[in-house]
Amino acid sequence: MLTTNPYDDDKLREECGVFGVSAMDGAAALVALGLHALQHRGQEAAGITTFDGAHFHTHRAMGHVAGNFDRDDVIRSLPGTVACGHVRYSTTGETALRNVQPLYAELSTGGFAIAHNGNISNAMRLRRELVRRGSIFQSTSDTETIIHLVATSNYRTLLDRFIDALKQIEGAYSLIVMTPEGMIACRDPLGIRPLVMGKLGDAVIFASETVALDVVGATFVRAIEPGELVIVQGSEIRSIRPFAPMAARPCIFEWVYFSRPDSIVDDHSIYSVRKAIGAQLAIESPVDADLVIPVPDSGTPAAIGYAQQSGIPFELGIIRSHYVGRTFISPGDKVRHLGVKLKHNANRALIKGKRVILVDDSIVRGTTSLKIVEMMREAGAAEVHMRIASPPTRHSCFYGVDTPEREKLLAAKLDLGGMTGFIHADSLNFISIDGLYKALGEAKRADVRPRYCDACFTGDYPTTLTDHDEGSEVDQFAMLAERVI
Numbered sequence: 003m004l005t006t007n008p009y010d011d012d013k014l015r016e017e018c019g020v021f022g023v024s025a026m027d028g029a030a031a032l033v034a035l036g037l038h039a040l041q042h043r044g045q046e047a048a049g050i051t052t053f054d055g056a057h058f059h060t061h062r063a064m065g066h067v068a069g070n071f072d073r074d075d076v077i078r079s080l081p082g083t084v085a086c087g088h089v090r091y092s093t094t095g096e097t098a099l100r101n102v103q104p105l106y107a108e109l110s111t112g113g114f115a116i117a118h119n120g121n122i123s124n125a126m127r128l129r130r131e132l133v134r135r136g137s138i139f140q141s142t143s144d145t146e147t148i149i150h151l152v153a154t155s156n157y158r159t160l161l162d163r164f165i166d167a168l169k170q171i172e173g174a175y176s177l178i179v180m181t182p183e184g185m186i187a188c189r190d191p192l193g194i195r196p197l198v199m200g201k202l203g204d205a206v207i208f209a210s211e212t213v214a215l216d217v218v219g220a221t222f223v224r225a226i227e228p229g230e231l232v233i234v235q236g237s238e239i240r241s242i243r244p245f246a247p248m249a250a251r252p253c254i255f256e257w258v259y260f261s262r263p264d265s266i267v268d269d270h271s272i273y274s275v276r277k278a279i280g281a282q283l284a285i286e287s288p289v290d291a292d293l294v295i296p297v298p299d300s301g302t303p304a305a306i307g308y309a310q311q312s313g314i315p316f317e318l319g320i321i322r323s324h325y326v327g328r329t330f331i332s333p334g335d336k337v338r339h340l341g342v343k344l345k346h347n348a349n350r351a352l353i354k355g356k357r358v359i360l361v362d363d364s365i366v367r368g369t370t371s372l373k374i375v376e377m378m379r380e381a382g383a384a385e386v387h388m389r390i391a392s393p394p395t396r397h398s399c400f401y402g403v404d405t406p407e408r409e410k411l412l413a414a415k416l417d418l419g420g421m422t423g424f425i426h427a428d429s430l431n432f433i434s435i436d437g438l439y440k441a442l443g444e445a446k447r448a449d450v451r452p453r454y455c456d457a458c459f460t461g462d463y464p465t466t467l468t469d470h471d472e473g474s475e476v477d478q479f480a481m482l483a484e485r486v487i
Contacts, residue, residue: 018103018119018402019043019210020197022086022178024185024234026205030080032218033087034071039217040210041067042262043119044089047102051115052082053180058113062102084185086178086208088117091404101143104180109153111160115180118145119210120195121402123173124468147171161186161233165244172465174253174401176226178208184235192464193228193250194401194455196267206234211265225268228252251464253401254454257442258392259300259363260403270442273303278441279391279433280307280361287431288312289359289387295319297362297374298346304391305361319349319358320374346377354382364392365432366405368412371425379426388425390432393459394418400467405458435459 019040023029030052037048048070049062059080063070067089070076088103104117122128125144128151133139137150151167152160160181168175174194179186187208189197200207200220207220215222226232229245253260256267263273280303294316296305309316323345358378365371371388378386394413398405408414412421422430435456439445444453457463 018091019089019214020086020117020119020176020178020208021088021210021214022117022180022185022187022208023202024084024206025236026083026202028077029083029085029205031077032202032205032207033085034067034077035218036207036209036214037067037071037087037089039214039262040089043210043260044091047090047099048088049090049102049104049117050080050085050087051104051106051117051180052080052085053113053115053182054082058106058115058180060104060106060115062099062104064099064102084180086115086117086180086185088119098142100141103143103145104178105141105143105145105149107149107153109149109160111163112182113180114149114152114160116145116148117178118148119176119197119402120174120190121400122147122171122175123400123465123470124171125173126469127472128170148177165231169244172468174465176210184233186231186233187226188231189226189228191229191245191248192455193252194464195253196256196261197226199223199226199232204237206239208232211261211267213262213265216264222266249451251452251455253403254438254442254456255392255399255403255458258438263303275442276303276391277307277310279438280304280309281311282307282437282441283361283389283391283431283433284308284311286434286437287389289389289429291357291359291385291387293317293319293352293356293358295353295358295360295378297360298322301360301362301391304363308359308361308389314359317349317352319353319378320346321349322346346374348377348381350381353378355384357385358383358387360386360388360427362388362390364395365390365412365421365425366395367410368421368424371427375426385428386426387429388427388431390430393432393435393438393456394421395458397458397461399458400463400470401455401457401465403458 021033021036023032030050033050047064048067051060061076086104104115106115122144125147128147132150139146148167151170152163155163155166157163157166175190176195176197177188196210198209198212200215200222202220209215212222228250229243231242233240257275261267261272265272291314294305294309294314296302306316375386395411396413398408455464
């Protein structure tokens with residue numbers, strides 16, 4: 003059977019990535035390149051929608067951008083000078099083509115395509131009311147709720163109807179919307195999910211990360227501000243802010259794990275921040291050892307910072323194969339267990355007899371950490387210490403990150419000693435929440451509202467969580483919707 007790689011099972015899943023371009027010939031090809039750069043944000047499915055001035059064209063597919071959008075026939079089927087694309091990892095809705103974005107609908111105002119990074123935390127309540135009023139949903143994605151809210155709004159203009167829809171939703175969203183009138187890009191009022199704007203000649207580009215601008219040769223202009231809508235119509239670009247100003251709370255995990263190291267987020271180099279996190283971790287949790295070893299690839303910058311701060315040599319003690327996808331053929335439990343070595347293998351000659359410090363970005367269920375520690379011991383390590391470049395993940399995310407239920411999070415079940423025993427390490431430590439803020443150049447004080455959304459560590463959620471709080475009633479409706487649609 004086809005089974006997910008065990009190393010991928012124990013990671014927080016990237017949310018999604020969006021990319022849009024307006025006023026460029028052959029826009030679809032540029033979007034495909036941009037999505038390649040954002041592939042790390044969603045590896046389950048991808049889609050592109052274009053507009054040629056008269057008609058919308060869409061191609062959506064399961065799997066990676068490569069293999070689906072590097073074919074001439076696919077790009078030729080997507081004519082137009084305006085286009086948006088999406089890479090997906092599902093945080094709401096089943097894994098199925100009907101949930102792959104951009105989602106498209108014909109409204110009374112014309113075609114409407116939308117690509118969404120984030121999660122709407124009151125989507126099920128809104129969906130329940132919309133269905134009662136006669137809406138017919140074609141997907142199980144929370145993003146479709148926005149389309150129905152726009153379609154049923156009593157406002158006259160499409161822009162006013164879109165704003166009306168946004169004012170009814172809670173949670174996190176960075177959106178790119180295409181209509182016959184132009185393109186709209188926006189972020190939620192707290193700016194939980196990222197979105198940036200760039201220029202390439204006369205073309206305007208929007209992307210989840212600056213690395214996507216780099217890849218297509220575009221110039222970074224600025225980040226879209228929290229609560230801002232940027233409207234592009236031909237050569238005209240205008241900005242409106244329909245929401246009351248709020249203190250921003252961007253997701254802190256963008257710096258810890260989600261964003262590519264070569265991206266810039268809110269004027270911070272992701273690579274530099276991760277090195278600073280590793281250095282702070284070395285200050286807070288020193289240990290006498292021979293080698294600092296990153297858990298590839300996400301633990302590498304933090305491990306470099308830890309090594310530089312501690313003076314302990316940095317070495318590649320785990321070698322990663324870059325030719326293994328997210329799944330592999332596994333006919334039985336024994337082969338499935340051995341399959342972890344398809345992706346990571348110990349550098350045995352380097353490790354034997356050494357006291358090693360493993361640096362990783364996070365611990366979720368703990369199963370990956372256990373396998374890595376066992377791998378080090380099998381390779382002959384004298385001691386295995388683990389240091390984590392984020393605080394303990396004790397709470398689920400409701401803003402577009404696919405975290406397990408809280409009872410499956412190792413740090414929610416066990417104290418530090420229990421976690422250390424579970425992964426069979428000689429010692430285990432996490433960076434403190436204050437240390438994480440310090441690495442970002444911020445001070446976290448109890449009497450001041452946090453600068454970032456750190457709810458997965460602290461449980462301090464910046465918005466209401468309607469669907470979660472309503473519990474079973476919403477869950478029953480969700481199951482009914484799955485059966486009916």
